[in-house]
Amino acid sequence: MRLREPGVFTVDVAAGELSGAATRYRKTFGDLAGLYADEAAFRRLLDERGADAVAYEVTDHKPSSDAGDMIIGVTRMAPGKVGAEYFMTRGHIHAKADRPEMYYGESGHGLMLLESPDGEVRTVELRPRTLCYVPPYWIHRSVNVGTDDLVMTFAYPADSGQDYDIIAKAGGMRRRIVDDGTGGWTAVDNADWRPRSAALVEALYGEAA
Template sequence: MSGVYRDDAAWRAAVAERGADELVYWVDDHRYQEGPGALIVGTSTLLPGRIGDEFAVTRGHLHAVADRAELYHCLSGRGVMLLETLDGQSAAIELTPGKAVNVPGHWIHRSVNVGDEPFVTLFCYAADAGQDYAVISDAGGMQNLVVADGDGWTLTANPDHTGYPRP
């Protein structure tokens, strides 16, 4: 998770306190077949917490085959799906148990845990989609950060965001 959070000093302090091997999120996926039309289904678990003002996040990605969509369905916890496109569109969709979000193709996406319990989602996407994790780090992070706001959350502009490469 190095380089994911804007406040690197807070991230290093958290690692020093918890240890470098503590899992903060994990993915369990299942592949039932290979070839055209195959799907990957699994769960993503993101523990609660904050690094500086930012809520706990996953690394986030754009699909390597960018036109591939992904479905997320919240099983437990409370989170936000942070979405952005290469041309500057953005959205933040709150998820609670029973709610789902379709991440269209060509959208960068990251899960954020804004609650106080594990945020668990069921996901499904095309097996040939792949992930491009570098698109976010190469841009200085996503254009918006999900930060604490009293008892809730809000979006704030990421001053380090340099923009995404145009397709």
């Protein structure tokens, strides 16, 4: 049996990264076209910051993509809004939909926005030392509802994969996280959202249905 070597990494909370991790994934504002409700505000943001400005960045350790192995890393998200809508990640369901994930708040104030295949919605607030469990089959997206960088450590099974189309095909997630008018957050309906067909929901659940 050829074993992998143990790894040790440092969560650099101030830098918002996993020091020593080999891979880095960056999403710029230019990558996030179509995500936000207020398109004019989105164009203004691109003009002000430039399409290449980093919206969020992930540093992670991906030892393999084997079933039973694990990917660990750190996400850092900038604070801000597009119109009333707080900055968020693209969001996904795992390509192997029955794979879970955990997120641990390191700094900042965030939310995990979750949506089940048949359109149930949950929000979990993330603050330092909050551990959020994302169960199998839930679409998930992080939202920075604070005024500082949101930094989270995460871990998920190495064979999970990410499917982004599930959100795009539904016209986004069912709810949008917006400023409540006093600097807090509230969830509002996304008028563009369309329910998934029963056949698609069943296909996602596969043999577990």
